[in-house]
Amino acid sequence: MQITFLGTGTSHGVPRIACTCDVCTSHDPRNKRFRSSLLIRDDSESVVIDTGPEFRLQALRAHITHLHAVFYTHNHADHMNGIDDLRVFSEVSPLDVYGPSQVLEDIRQRFPYAVGEHSWRGNIPQLRLHEVPPSGVAIGSMRFVAVPLVHGCRQVFGYRIGDFAYLTDCKHIPPESLALLDGLEVLVLDALRYKEHPTHMCIDEAIAAAEQIGAGHTYLTHLTHRVDHAELEQYLPPTMSPAHDNLTISIPTRAEGAPK
Template sequence: MQVRFLGTGTSMGVPVIGCNCPICTSSDPRHHRLRTSALVRSHGLTIVIDAGPDFRLQALAAGLCRIDAVLLTHAHFDHVAGLDDLRPFCLRQGTVPIYGSPQTLADVRRRFAYAFDESSSGSSRPAITLHPVEAPFQLGALTIVPIAIPHGTWTITAYRIGPLGYVTDASAVPPDAVATLRGVQVLVLNALRVEPHPTHLSIAEAAEVAVAVGAPRTFLVHMTHTVDYRADYGLPPEVTFAYDGLEVEIESPSSCP
């Protein structure tokens, strides 16, 4: 399995428009963070997790030519606004299946109503099929386990894909979710900033979750422009910040619970 971090930033991205802080003006490319999204390649499948407003640029940078499935964590703009950019894939391969919770897919259907309007002829629109998931399901040889996670007052979907656990925009990771994630080789986890936040994990809170899950490697994503990749935040040695374009190989298989 290979994981590529297409984006590791928050809803405003980094640099933030009009900001002259040290991170937004940094020459270190690891501080340039597009909206959080990931690409997973395994067992001959290419899976995208979330498609935000930067998806077109992310797909071009990754050299994407085919997508077998899109997994959505939730329907906030920074996670779904790029669904229209699936059109080139649809033209080449037909429909692109979209998976997510029933609520997430209901929001997608409402926001992208034109994609499902059969009366519209002659226009280019994404050919997508919606697949609601609330229990483990199969994509080819992969078993994917959706995990309900609180995001403030929202409930969003994290995913376990064999040896990979992917959790973003969590405000907490409940004990049952931690139990489902135990045994993964790589954990991806949001860590917004140093200070607590009502809808996202702080860096310290993310580190606590990482220790509880016990993955050999944890990569933090969804960071604001207050997070300096080079700074010492007292993280455990197995926990580090991801950055856009980082690719991680996962060699050890792990069965889902």
């Protein structure tokens, strides 16, 4: 299984419009961050988690030619507003979309044309909406299990796929969700900035949560323009790194139930 970070930025993206700070004007490509999104592939299937406003640019940059499903974490604009560009991936048949019920309801209300029966294939997306059952959703060799997280006043989803977990946008991981995160090889975790924030983990909170979860390696994502990649790299313990756009990681796929 291979993951590619399509975006690692917070809701403004980095650079932030009209900002002249050191990070926004940096020449380090790792300081250029599209809105947070992830591509996950095995030998035959490709799945994205979230489609933010840059989804078209991200799909072109990562050479995505087909998609088998989309998983949403929550209904904030920086995670959903690229949804119309899914039409390319639903020309032949409807595209399966999974997420918390709040996301499914939001899609029905904001994008009703994408979920109805229609004959304009290709001009508008055709999405088939599904809840995520507790046992998860199998796609190819991968099983996507929802990990409920607290993001401000709302409950959002992270996802565990084999020995990998993607937990963007969260302030708190409830104990019952921590129990779903045992034995991870790779963890991706929200870490907005150094200063505390009411709805996102700050970097020190993310380090503490990562240490508690104890994955082999942890990558921090959803970073603001207050975070310089090289500086954060120095700040983090050896088992943690900042994620950056385009970073691709291979994660060994273990047969379900097989010993580690």
